[in-house]
Amino acid sequence: MSFLELHAVRKSYGPMLALAGVDLHVPAGSRTAIVGPSGSGKTTLLRIIAGFEAPDVGRVTLGGQVLANGPDSIPAHRRGIGFVPQEGALFPHLSVADNVGFGLARNDPKRSQRIHELMQMVALDPAMLTRRPHELSGGQQQRVALARALAQSPRLMLLDEPFSALDTGLRASTRKAVAQLLGAAGITTILVTHDQAEALSFADQVAVMRAGQLAQVGPPHALYLRPSDPATAQFLGETIVLPAQLAQGWATCALGVVAADDAQRRGAAQIMLRPEQLQLTQVPAEPLDLDAEASYGVVEDIDFGGALCGLTVRLLGEAQAGTAPLLVRTPAIHIPPLGATVQITVMGQAHVFVESVTV
Numbered sequence: 001m002s003f004l005e006l007h008a009v010r011k012s013y014g015p016m017l018a019l020a021g022v023d024l025h026v027p028a029g030s031r032t033a034i035v036g037p038s039g040s041g042k043t044t045l046l047r048i049i050a051g052f053e054a055p056d057v058g059r060v061t062l063g064g065q066v067l068a069n070g071p072d073s074i075p076a077h078r079r080g081i082g083f084v085p086q087e088g089a090l091f092p093h094l095s096v097a098d099n100v101g102f103g104l105a106r107n108d109p110k111r112s113q114r115i116h117e118l119m120q121m122v123a124l125d126p127a128m129l130t131r132r133p134h135e136l137s138g139g140q141q142q143r144v145a146l147a148r149a150l151a152q153s154p155r156l157m158l159l160d161e162p163f164s165a166l167d168t169g170l171r172a173s174t175r176k177a178v179a180q181l182l183g184a185a186g187i188t189t190i191l192v193t194h195d196q197a198e199a200l201s202f203a204d205q206v207a208v209m210r211a212g213q214l215a216q217v218g219p220p221h222a223l224y225l226r227p228s229d230p231a232t233a234q235f236l237g238e239t240i241v242l243p244a245q246l247a248q249g250w251a252t253c254a255l256g257v258v259a260a261d262d263a264q265r266r267g268a269a270q271i272m273l274r275p276e277q278l279q280l281t282q283v284p285a286e287p288l289d290l291d292a293e294a295s296y297g298v299v300e301d302i303d304f305g306g307a308l309c310g311l312t313v314r315l316l317g318e319a320q321a322g323t324a325p326l327l328v329r330t331p332a333i334h335i336p337p338l339g340a341t342v343q344i345t346v347m348g349q350a351h352v353f354v355e356s357v358t359v
């Protein structure tokens with residue numbers, strides 16, 4: 001049995017169905033990220049796990065203890081669950097020490113020592129204890145909020161978009177530091193975010209929410225490379241979706257014959273590649289053997305993005321005439337010039353969607 005289990009959880013606000021039957025299993029000590037577009041139900045799900053809301057129907061159990069069975073629900077303060085809201089929500093008039101120690105008894109002789117331990121856990125200098133929250137950086141404030149939640153020695157930690165107010169660099173380093181310290185403490189964690197890259201990098205289990213349901217749950221690399229449908233694929237990153245004919249693990253498509261991740265299926269299907277799976281090699285424009293096995297194109301646009309650049313490539317060849325130009329992601333040091341003729345090589349396997357859905 002998993003540590004946290006949600007079974008058929010539903011929640012409506014008046015006529016608005018926020019959660020339409022959610023099942024989720026979270027193993028002990030794991031990090032799960034719930035990701036989805038705005039309004040898909042992520043925060044509602046987190047609030048039900050925390051105990052700020054009760055489900056209309058469905059069951060929530062933690063470590064074998066039933067926390068909620070429909071509206072019959074254990075209150076939040078008796079669940080042993082830590083919660084870090086967006087932007088930390090620190091008490092602005094209290095010092096860092098009093099924020100961290102907020103839930104600790106004032107007359108506890110070990111209070112000060114515990115506050116120092118918590119500061120150490122979140123890698124903050126104890127010299128900051130006398131400061132007020134506004135005298136800290138955004139990343140430091142988030143760590144104080146985390147220390148305050150850790151003070152309760154929670155069985156489960158819930159993070160609601162805790163990094164969203166931080167700028168890109170600080171966001172990545174804070175996320176990494178938080179993931180490491182929660183992992184080292186062995187605390188089961190659930191992160192809610194609308195940022196796909198954040199979900200993929202933070203978690204060992206990613207749950208994609210769509211319209212109040214979990215569209216797919218799995219390890220990050222599996223969701224990214226083998227999404228269940230085109231909508232999930234597009235939500236998690238850029239895609240190239242092509243019609244193909246499958247046979248014995250090979251897909252014949254506008255890019256020629258490409259290795260596919262389904263050796264059993266035959267016939268028409270939709271395949272997906274990520275733009276960084278295409279490798280471009282500049283070749284002379286003439287002569288080109290367009291009937292050969294290789295696939296060629298012309299660079300029509302270059303979007304210089306720093307480390308990775310986006311190139312728009314129009315495929316050459318009569319059979320490829322109806323194929324929309326492809327987006328290719330390639331390291332900046334390898335970009336061919338605008339108008340160059342390129343040979344296109346596919347790295348790795350194309351993913352075959354289970355259903356042939358048109359996107």
Ligand SMILES: Nc1ncnc2c1ncn2[C@@H]1O[C@H](COP(=O)(O)OP(=O)(O)OP(=O)(O)O)[C@@H](O)[C@H]1O
Pocket residue numbers: 013016017018036037038039040041042043044045194
């Ligand atoms: N207290 C409420 N009263 C009425 N409707 C609500 C309430 N809370 C949420 N909703 C609705 O339920 C749906 C799910 O909301 P929720 O906040 O869970 O989504 P979310 O995925 O967290 O969105 P975001 O990323 O924008 O925070 C939305 O349509 C929202 O408008």
